[in-house]
Amino acid sequence: MINHTKIVLLLICILSLSHCQNTEVQEPLEFENRVEFLLHELTNPESRHVMVAAHRGDWQWAPENSFSGFKNCIEAGVDILEIDVRLSSDGVPMIIHDSSLDRTTTGKGKVKDWSMDSLKTLYLKDASGTVTQERIPTLEEVMIMARGEILIYLDKSHNTVREILPVLERTGTLQQTIFVSKFSHSKAVEQFGALLEEVIYVPVVEYKIPDLVNHTNEHMRKADFPVYQVRIDSVDSDSYRIWQKLKAEPVKLFVAATWVHHTMGHDDAISRTDPDQGWGWLIDNGFSLIETNHPYELLRYLRNKGLHD
Numbered sequence: 553m554i555n556h557t558k559i560v561l562l563l564i565c566i567l568s569l570s571h572c573q574n575t576e577v578q579e580p581l582e583f584e585n586r587v588e589f590l591l592h593e594l595t596n597p598e599s600r601h602v603m604v605a606a607h608r609g610d611w612q613w614a615p616e617n618s619f620s621g622f623k624n625c626i627e628a629g630v631d632i633l634e635i636d637v638r639l640s641s642d643g644v645p646m647i648i649h650d651s652s653l654d655r656t657t658t659g660k661g662k663v664k665d666w667s668m669d670s671l672k673t674l675y676l677k678d679a680s681g682t683v684t685q686e687r688i689p690t691l692e693e694v695m696i697m698a699r700g701e702i703l704i705y706l707d708k709s710h711n712t713v714r715e716i717l718p719v720l721e722r723t724g725t726l727q728q729t730i731f732v733s734k735f736s737h738s739k740a741v742e743q744f745g746a747l748l749e750e751v752i753y754v755p756v757v758e759y760k761i762p763d764l765v766n767h768t769n770e771h772m773r774k775a776d777f778p779v780y781q782v783r784i785d786s787v788d789s790d791s792y793r794i795w796q797k798l799k800a801e802p803v804k805l806f807v808a809a810t811w812v813h814h815t816m817g818h819d820d821a822i823s824r825t826d827p828d829q830g831w832g833w834l835i836d837n838g839f840s841l842i843e844t845n846h847p848y849e850l851l852r853y854l855r856n857k858g859l860h861d
């Protein structure tokens with residue numbers, strides 16, 4: 553007499569074995585350097601890795617926009633350095649935030665009135681105003697240091713794109729450089745040309761931009777930008793409504809927690825006492841790139857949540 557139960561169990565075993573044999577084993581991805589890993593994460597909307605962007609480097613423990621601050625961030629595992637570009641009188645891109653030298657260096661006057669060689673004679677001050685032994689870096693020096701190590705977000709760069717791009721080409725760092733911009737798509741093409749597809753171009757979504765809805769739609773219609781920076785001040789703004797739509801798109805969302813009016817109050821300040829209501833709220837609401845003045849605290853928070861390596 554045929555034992556139907558045994559036959560059924562045998563078929564199940566055969567099918568299960570066949571399924572296992574046909575299932576491809578996912579090999580872990582290998583990357584030549586950390587930038588390759590970060591670029592993979594940047595273009596993977598399914599990734600749980602939340603990226604940390606250090607505002608002006610490690611400015612609380614080293615001079616802002618300084619080599620020592622940048623190196624501290626790299627060693628800590630920060631993903632993005634946000635740095636500022638100003639041109640010297642002879643057209644060399646220098647890394648300094650203010651248009652004036654007075655606050656952060658031993659010099660006086662405007663950056664644009666000093667040559668690169670003369671700027672290199674100055675010393676940087678730390679956050680307390682104490683003079684250090686550090687000098688103002690050039691963009692080229694920073695990009696050589698950062699190559700393969702960390703992504704670079706060039707702030708204050710909208711008027712200096714044409715001076716910056718040759719430096720990035722020369723140092724082989726186009727693909728690891730972020731430009732966050734309010735340019736219209738046509739203006740971005742005019743400024744960057746064919747290199748728009750080589751750099752990491754991040755359109756801004758902000759209520760201050762005229763005709764914001766069409767501005768954003770144009771970017772989304774004409775290019776596949778992997779990241780958008782969203783600045784949300786209230787639930788009544790166009791930026792809030794567009795943000796809600798972008799959360800359903802296969803893109804990454806970038807926010808500056810350094811500013812209360814970019815985060816609807818969920819900024820660095822509240823994060824330091826209640827990180828779940830600050831950084832945690834931003835993550836829960838779709839942001840996976842966070843710029844901060846407190847990169848080490850944010851890294852610790854993310855690692856405790858399993859959201860960073």
